[in-house]
Amino acid sequence: MAMATVAERFTVQKTVQALLNTGRRPILAAVILLIPAIAFIDARWINISLGGLYIFPMLLAAAILSSRDTVAVAVLCAVLRCCFDDSHVAYQYAIRFVTSFLTYVLSGLFVVAVMRNRQMALEHLALITREQRLRNEAQERLKTLVESSPAAILTLNYQGTVLAANYAADVLFGLSADQTLEGRSIRLYMPVLIEALRLGTGGKPFRTSAQAQGRRENGEIFLADLWFSTYATSEKTQLAAIVVDSSEEMRDREQHNVRQLSTNSRLVAAAVLHEIRNLCSAISVVYSNLAGRDTPCRVDEIRGLETLVKGLGRVASLELYGKEQEALEEIPLQQLLSDLRIIIEPGWVEIEGSICWNIPETPMRVLADRYGLMQVFLNLAQNSNRAVQTSSVRRLTISAASCGGRAQILFRDTGCGIADPQHLFQPFQQGADVTGLGLFISRVLVRSYGGELRFQPVDCGCSFVVELPEVAVRRANA
Numbered sequence: 001m002a003m004a005t006v007a008e009r010f011t012v013q014k015t016v017q018a019l020l021n022t023g024r025r026p027i028l029a030a031v032i033l034l035i036p037a038i039a040f041i042d043a044r045w046i047n048i049s050l051g052g053l054y055i056f057p058m059l060l061a062a063a064i065l066s067s068r069d070t071v072a073v074a075v076l077c078a079v080l081r082c083c084f085d086d087s088h089v090a091y092q093y094a095i096r097f098v099t100s101f102l103t104y105v106l107s108g109l110f111v112v113a114v115m116r117n118r119q120m121a122l123e124h125l126a127l128i129t130r131e132q133r134l135r136n137e138a139q140e141r142l143k144t145l146v147e148s149s150p151a152a153i154l155t156l157n158y159q160g161t162v163l164a165a166n167y168a169a170d171v172l173f174g175l176s177a178d179q180t181l182e183g184r185s186i187r188l189y190m191p192v193l194i195e196a197l198r199l200g201t202g203g204k205p206f207r208t209s210a211q212a213q214g215r216r217e218n219g220e221i222f223l224a225d226l227w228f229s230t231y232a233t234s235e236k237t238q239l240a241a242i243v244v245d246s247s248e249e250m251r252d253r254e255q256h257n258v259r260q261l262s263t264n265s266r267l268v269a270a271a272v273l274h275e276i277r278n279l280c281s282a283i284s285v286v287y288s289n290l291a292g293r294d295t296p297c298r299v300d301e302i303r304g305l306e307t308l309v310k311g312l313g314r315v316a317s318l319e320l321y322g323k324e325q326e327a328l329e330e331i332p333l334q335q336l337l338s339d340l341r342i343i344i345e346p347g348w349v350e351i352e353g354s355i356c357w358n359i360p361e362t363p364m365r366v367l368a369d370r371y372g373l374m375q376v377f378l379n380l381a382q383n384s385n386r387a388v389q390t391s392s393v394r395r396l397t398i399s400a401a402s403c404g405g406r407a408q409i410l411f412r413d414t415g416c417g418i419a420d421p422q423h424l425f426q427p428f429q430q431g432a433d434v435t436g437l438g439l440f441i442s443r444v445l446v447r448s449y450g451g452e453l454r455f456q457p458v459d460c461g462c463s464f465v466v467e468l469p470e471v472a473v474r475r476a477n478a
Contacts (some may be wrong), residue, residue: 024064031057037048039080043302054100055107062108063115070112072105098164106297156237160186160194172245174216190243191213196228197239198367205230216245222247251343254378257371330447330471333364333400333407334414336374340398344381351385353394360400364407366468373468376442378452380411381465383438387415387462408472410456412463421455 001334034057042053052076061073078101146153152169154162165181173181173189186193192212199206207229214224228241268416337359366373388394391414399410418424425443439453446453451468 009260012139027064028202029062031061034060035073035077035080039083041205042080043083047209054104058108059102059111067109067112070108071105074101074108077104092282119300154181154186154241154243156186156193156197156239156241158197158238160197162186163238170281171241172243173214174220175216176217179217185264187208187223188215190226190241193228193239193241196230198239205232211246213342220339220345221341223250223339236403247342247346250339251346254343254374257375297425328367328369330365331368331373332410333366334359334361335375335398336370337398337409340377340381343378344385345383347382348394348396351389351394352383353388353396356395358397358399360402362402363402364402365471366407366449367471368451368468369445373447373449376445378407379438379442380466383461384411384413384415388413391415402470405470406451407468409466409468410463411466412456412458412461414461417453417460419461421457424455427451 035054038053038057058070058074058077062070064120065073078097080099082098146166149166150168152166152172154165154169157163157179161183162181169181170179175181182190190212192210207227209227211223211225213221216222223246224243225246226241226243228239230237230239231240337357341355341357345355355427381398384396388396395412395414397412399412401408402412425439443453445468446468449468451466453466456463456465
């Protein structure tokens with residue numbers, strides 16, 4: 001029964017649509033012609049009632065007229081229906097009039113309802129079409145924005161699998177042109193995002209930023225600034241993240257720090273040497289006075305010379321470092337060396353060289369100043385980079401090991417070596433690069449942490465060892 005009703009409504013709507021396509025005036029003309037024609041035929045055929053034929057002009061009239069006009073046409077059709085009836089009883093006329101009127105008006109109102117529903121359906125369809133168009137435009141703009149963004153943008157499901165990633169993300173993580181990050185686990189590339197998915201926030205989404213190390217497809221590590229947020233879906237918690245490579249900024253900052261340290265050290269050394277020069281000039285004057293006199297009474301000059309010598313001794317005995325430093329902290333050695341790797345590897349790639357890292361997985365912690373220790377490591381690596389420029393094999397080996405409660409970090413390169421290692425740690429050496437203070441200051445810094453920087457003779461190349469007491473041993477001796 002329901003299927004039949006739906007089919008009938010569909011047929012009526014289809015018929016009404018076909019009539020509306022013909023125009024309003026032809027339909028109105030057909031209504032004006034059909035009603036008199038049916039009345040004329042009904043009047044001629046007295047024995048046969050043709051009142052049911054008035055339904056057709058009623059349907060046509062309802063398709064183009066308002067509800068009030070449709071009721072008026074129904075009254076007209078009911079009157080004509082009763083005028084040509086052969087019944088002579090008043091109540092029969094009344095019954096036929098009411099029945100005919102209700103039949104005609106309900107038929108017309110049915111068409112009116114169908115037309116109203118059709119109009120509402122058309123308006124709703126237009127609204128849906130407009131919203132769909134706007135949604136598609138917004139999606140296209142968002143897709144263009146994501147694909148053209150220089151920052152890596154990606155989304156993860158609750159298991160850490162990449163659901164979507166833009167082209168910048170594929171490039172950032174070192175994938176080839178025919179590969180994509182989608183469908184892969186982010187654990188191998190950015191483990192911190194896996195930890196973010198595991199954070200329990202009571203089902204509430206959270207947004208934050210962080211700085212962490214990432215890993216490319218070829219194993220190269222980099223420093224990344226990332227902004228991420230979680231959101232709830234039907235498939236548990238998911239995550240959206242923006243990742244930017246900040247390794248270049250880190251390299252520039254650390255290299256600037258090394259240059260600034262060298263410059264400041266040169267200014268301090270120049271100031272000290274200026275004072276020494278003044279004392280030496282005064283000593284020379286006193287010596288000239290003593291040498292030019294024949295009198296044996298030279299007590300005042302000797303005392304003055306003694307004062308100048310003692311002053312020169314005090315200046316010469318000034319240490320650039322103390323036995324204890326206050327701003328020391330526990331430093332994870334593996335993490336510091338990972339940051340060093342991010343800084344120096346691009347420079348070795350530019351000279352077609354390589355770095356071999358032999359870092360144990362067992363955590364090693366030393367007590368030092370992170371900034372100063374990074375400058376020491378960076379200075380040794382830069383010295384090796386300059387030393388291998390003319391070598392056929394350009395390689396630097398950085399190793400770390402724990403020996404007798406002391407952490408030993410080895411820097412060994414394949415350069416030309418050092419001809420005179422006896423004066424290696426003296427400042428202002430002839431032929432030294434930049435200021436000639438790099439190794440001198442590096443040893444001073446390492447010794448201020450209770451460690452030692454020493455040259456290790458090798459058959460080929462150059463080798464330096466940085467020794468630092470590990471945190472546990474240092475505390476036990478405190």
